[in-house]
Amino acid sequence: MSNPFSRNKLNIDTEVHCHILPTIGCDPEFTNQALEVIKYFQNYDVNTVYVTPHVRLTRPSNTHQSILERADVFKKQIVENKIKVTLEVVAEYYLDEGLSDLIDNEKLLTYPESHVLIELPLRNKPDNLDDIIKKLCAKGYKPIIAHPELHHYLRYDWKMIADLKGQGCLFQLNLIDMAGYFGEDVVVAAENLLRAKTYDLMGTGAHSREQLRLIDEQILQNKDYITLLRNENFKNKMFSKEESFMSKFWKK
Ligand SMILES: [Fe+2]
Numbered sequence: 001m002s003n004p005f006s007r008n009k010l011n012i013d014t015e016v017h018c019h020i021l022p023t024i025g026c027d028p029e030f031t032n033q034a035l036e037v038i039k040y041f042q043n044y045d046v047n048t049v050y051v052t053p054h055v056r057l058t059r060p061s062n063t064h065q066s067i068l069e070r071a072d073v074f075k076k077q078i079v080e081n082k083i084k085v086t087l088e089v090v091a092e093y094y095l096d097e098g099l100s101d102l103i104d105n106e107k108l109l110t111y112p113e114s115h116v117l118i119e120l121p122l123r124n125k126p127d128n129l130d131d132i133i134k135k136l137c138a139k140g141y142k143p144i145i146a147h148p149e150l151h152h153y154l155r156y157d158w159k160m161i162a163d164l165k166g167q168g169c170l171f172q173l174n175l176i177d178m179a180g181y182f183g184e185d186v187v188v189a190a191e192n193l194l195r196a197k198t199y200d201l202m203g204t205g206a207h208s209r210e211q212l213r214l215i216d217e218q219i220l221q222n223k224d225y226i227t228l229l230r231n232e233n234f235k236n237k238m239f240s241k242e243e244s245f246m247s248k249f250w251k252k
Pocket of ligand 1: 019
């Protein structure tokens with residue numbers, strides 16, 4: 001199986017969105033599968049993987065503290081298995097009634113330079129969308145809107161997309177959506193958003209090795225998709241934790 005991040009394919013060295021962080025004390029098979037996914041990324045030149053557990057009111061066990069503890073355990077397992085990938089942890093924050101309090105009271109788990117992954121409700125535009133985006137920006141955060149292709153009220157509303165971009169939001173494609181996991185209407189929406197140059201970042205959105213396999217079959221074996229994706233100027237590299245060749249050179 002080839003890999004979505006192969007330099008020969010999409011030239012992406014940083015995975016920005018996946019849900020493979022094991023819980024503490026989980027079935028060892030789940031950890032083994034997560035390690036397999038990390039190895040899979042390593043084999044194809046991905047140097048940095050961000051895991052993005054959901055933070056939302058309906059998942060009260062996913063606190064910042066529990067997520068960081070889980071990431072510490074998983075990082076040790078990655079080192080023990082001699083896998084040369086840097087694991088980073090952020091959260092995928094769902095825009096519910098709890099997010100405003102979190103912004104007020106806690107430091108959010110972010111990518112470099114305070115970029116923060118935000119998931120919008122699936123079907124209806126939330127009334128507080130503008131307020132939350134303004135609040136995030138006022139606190140110095142830079143919102144990244146996860147998988148707009150999934151959202152009925154957003155994916156064809158070019159004005160809303162332009163407004164959000166105008167406020168500084170970035171947009172992130174999930175390859176699992178483009179692979180057809182959530183149906184044909186989502187695939188068509190992702191293609192349209194790609195052609196409209198909407199996306200800034202690309203991640204898999206994968207929860208398992210089976211989903212990576214689906215991405216491989218549906219996207220990497222499709223020359224039209226490869227061309228479409230390679231024509232994008234994805235900015236994943238800005239979140240890479242590997243020193244650039246030049247910075248290593250100058251240190252010598
Ligand atoms: Fe996600």
